[in-house]
Amino acid sequence: MNKPASSPSLSPDMARTIYRKAYLINRTDERFRAMLTNGELAVAYYPVRGHEVIAAAAMAALETEDYLVTTYRGLHDALAKGIPSRLLWAEFAGKRTGTCKGKGGPMHITHPETGVMVTTGIVGSGIPIANGLAMSSQIRGENRVAVASFGDGASNIGAFHEALNMASVWKLPVIFLCQNNQYAEHTTLAAGTSVSSIAERAAGYGMPGVSCDGLDPASVYEAMSEAVSRARAGDGPTLLEARTFRLLGHIFGADYSYVPKEDLSAAEERASMAKLRQWISERQVSEAELTQIEQEADAEIEEAVAFALESELPDPDEIRFDIYETEQAA
Amino acid sequence: MNKPASSPSLSPDMARTIYRKAYLINRTDERFRAMLTNGELAVAYYPVRGHEVIAAAAMAALETEDYLVTTYRGLHDALAKGIPSRLLWAEFAGKRTGTCKGKGGPMHITHPETGVMVTTGIVGSGIPIANGLAMSSQIRGENRVAVASFGDGASNIGAFHEALNMASVWKLPVIFLCQNNQYAEHTTLAAGTSVSSIAERAAGYGMPGVSCDGLDPASVYEAMSEAVSRARAGDGPTLLEARTFRLLGHIFGADYSYVPKEDLSAAEERASMAKLRQWISERQVSEAELTQIEQEADAEIEEAVAFALESELPDPDEIRFDIYETEQAA
Amino acid sequence: MSAEKMSFAQALNAALDDAMADDENVIMLGEDVADEQGGGVFKVSKGLSDKYGTKRVRSTPISEQAIIGAAVGAAITGMRPVAEIMLMNFITVAMDQLVNHAAKLRFMSGGQTNVPLVVRTTTGAGVGFGGQHSDMLEAWFAHVPGIKIATASNPADAYGLMRSAIDDEDPTILIENITHYGMTGPAAKPGYRVPLGKAAIVREGGDVTLITYGRGVGDCLKAAGQLADEGIEAEVIDLRTVSPWDEEAVLSSVAKTKRAVIVHEAVRPFGAGAEISSRIHEELFGELAGPVQRVASYPSPVPFAKPLETAFLYSVADIVHAAQQATEKKV
């Protein structure tokens, strides 16, 4: 298990990109929860607080054509991969203007234009699908890589194992990005998982296992970039663990009193957006630039919220379409 | 991954026991194949040539009350665990006098009296069930251990992974005995499996992974004894790989021209029963004793064959029973 | 258990509690079921690990194959595990253990081992959980000899079915409808049993028989109320157990009313209603006043957006309409 040292080599451009993504995620998550709180929306929502940097930095290391498979807790991944806010918001609100015409909803975001191919609600199931995306790229001789994003708890399910073994045997250009937030619903890592770092599992598949600090943009970006290079070079998959902490309950509204107060406040401190801003500002990104990034993101969110709220619900008749290629009788 | 040194400490008594089991298995397998060849029986059969010592030595380290779950390639395990030959033969022949009244057949041998709880035809599926047997023992405060026997190919399926993780987290008294015969049907270990030794996978579950020489009785017996002690002491599971070579085709009658001739003859040499006999005879087991063991085993087989052939087929009406506790209408 | 009213969740909790108190072979396992992990997502197992210990009430990793496998293994040693699969769609990863093992081990072993296993799971459309968290898959299991499947329509039955399923020597899947947990109803007496395989006539009527289970029962009762206003008296049968289902109760009611409507939440094609409809026609051909009607959900994945989810789910109006059709048609 290699631990890449945090390196200062991240370019100012990349730092800016990462901050923009992380800020957008953070504010979108906050805004969405506010709307759930005040009843403007009523949707099952899995908060991403604590995961902003992982998504921002990891997706910054990808191209738009690269493939992503993510999960119910996937807002951050989807935004970071580039799905336009308005389409995402509209889908979260179940509107016909959403990415999936309102049929999928927040747990099933798809947007092939930005490479977001599948969002699954079944723990671990996206991992074998990411292999298929990578296999397609490999057979076609494309340069695309595929990323499977999943949680620590997902590393205990069979699909994870089968997928990692197959990817290794076939040297698929795929990256297994485990966002280890220490919890699977109410279950701690230790209570459900027989290793303390998911990256340790890579040895069982003859592939590199890397653990990075999910709250440190450089750590994530560099580990991810290395995995991407390896995949593009035809050297096969990487299991990349990004360590963070789930700062909110599993699902919006859920109890999280079981999370030890000390752990939570330590994590909140480490995951503070102000700290991230400070860190970015030390990388030749000016205060003016930061403010502009923030204002643009805020505006994007407000525009998206308005779009989502104003958009129409799908017509009931729409149910007949997209079951098969041919529409079905009413 | 620890490799226990082959130690000469195996007692003459134990050597005798192991030889008796291995000889019985070897001759039963041979006799069975002869009957398939000459048409006296027509059954899907998975030969166990090359696996005799693993079963003999591993099961010698268990008590009758200990649980075993094995697979379609399970004749050796079943005999070594102690199922009376006649009951096994009768089941293989589909007779009402068989272990399972002829309902299960060779792929589904069960005989709780000797601890053989499940024989499955679904690759890997017995492994989680072995956990359940071990869990029962753990909850009841019994001293029983459970053994899951499976192949190298099975280590690539999801059930393996889920079971090993769960066993480790719960410190179950279970032993995962992987009989690595280098092949999964026509697929070599290298073509399907991302590690060269299955024991390497133990690290991903925080449990000891041990690889032993499946053709060396002492190596298997000692590694198994150690795993059994660990389980009985409450120290949890072990992944124990026993290395051998599949000396015949996957299933009786199947092609195995794809197996390299050199590998095959080298393995035949290493797995020779004469060599095993020689090895045992060096452990204070006299020629007279060996001859007696052999004659008794030969007689047991002949008696079992006669019993199986003479026994009646089940009555068609028997289909109504054992679906549920209450019999079903015709 | 002393309260006169009880919610579904409380009834299930009480049933598990009473069963664990009665028999130390009863154990529970599933994701987050122990109290340290919250006592279950719907609090059904709340308090039980505190009371009976985490050896008997075990939170598991996210490993449904291992959960059911462990339960099967324990069951063949004589324990009576109650395994929870959080949502029914997740049962798709554990089908091998249920179908190839739990359902068959008694038979394949020639009766030497049996699998007194209960699998609890929940599901249901209408709450915005979308395509992968809402499916009703009872027809699959009804098609598998060796396993039973049941679902309650009220808290007392939930208690009674749970107790019977735990008593039963064979594997049973109990579906809880996700919309039901908060529903209250008369409390079951401690020790109450609802026999597996026995239906309940929850409303008597002579004009048409409405056959249903689970959530459909409430809807059929509503429909029956509306039909009564039009002078149509519907008999409502709550199957409670979908397999083996109570043919006798259904056939004798339909023999009386000569008209039947089957209602379930699962999609219609190849759903459980098809078997019941076929059996009624097979047995009562010539006595029926019209074909057996089926009311079920629209054959699509469960959609997320509200108008689509509503279009997916059958409605009370659909039941009323089908019953009207059934009673109009004369031969």
Place this chain on the structure above:
Amino acid sequence: MSAEKMSFAQALNAALDDAMADDENVIMLGEDVADEQGGGVFKVSKGLSDKYGTKRVRSTPISEQAIIGAAVGAAITGMRPVAEIMLMNFITVAMDQLVNHAAKLRFMSGGQTNVPLVVRTTTGAGVGFGGQHSDMLEAWFAHVPGIKIATASNPADAYGLMRSAIDDEDPTILIENITHYGMTGPAAKPGYRVPLGKAAIVREGGDVTLITYGRGVGDCLKAAGQLADEGIEAEVIDLRTVSPWDEEAVLSSVAKTKRAVIVHEAVRPFGAGAEISSRIHEELFGELAGPVQRVASYPSPVPFAKPLETAFLYSVADIVHAAQQATEKKV
């Protein structure tokens, strides 16, 4: 493809070969499917990896979830994977990928991604493979909107269904009957297609309609021969596709004969026959001369011992008997 006769295995091989030649997006994956691993347990993929390379014809680890998952992922990028699940019972470990993903991704994505996937699998009782290698599970998939399921009764149809399934933009499961591989029949012309969803009338007759698919077709033709000797002319319909099934063909035949018998190898309760029977009754009530009959296997796990396996499987005599009953019954 020039031979006039062809075995089932050859027909499937030719279909795969021709499809791979026609479209480089067609790929294959499954256990032992490449030539180095024998070209498939039943030699269906023999020669294909030698011809098209092991990038396109891939032997896999024993990992059915990963097999279907990889196929689903490739399919949504526009490839047309043909995945093999060696025996149908092993599909139980891959149900999540098939049911929650392959069947639903088109819908859940609002039509952005579709899954042009073919899953080949084989099964069938009667060859002594016992409880875990013989199940017919088509009814499960027929109950899942978004996926299709079909099975051929002769080599030419096997060719034609395979080509159509590969062309199709949605996922299809093709069941091969394990007793069929050696069966020979007229060869299909290269490029032949059997449209999904269209039945074939394989024998005409006016007295009773026998509705079946797969192995049942041969058995129904045998039964029809025996019935003809008694003066009963049976029409035999080979559904070919179980879902979506050809209601039009079935209903118009039964409208003519007024009598129907449905035959399938799967166990009767909650089997595919139930849906077909229900639909016939629903649509042709009042026109039928008697109830639709169902002939199917006995509801137990598939037993090993020969006399039990025989007791399990329906027989030609059962079909004849059911047809006699159907034609005797007058209303």
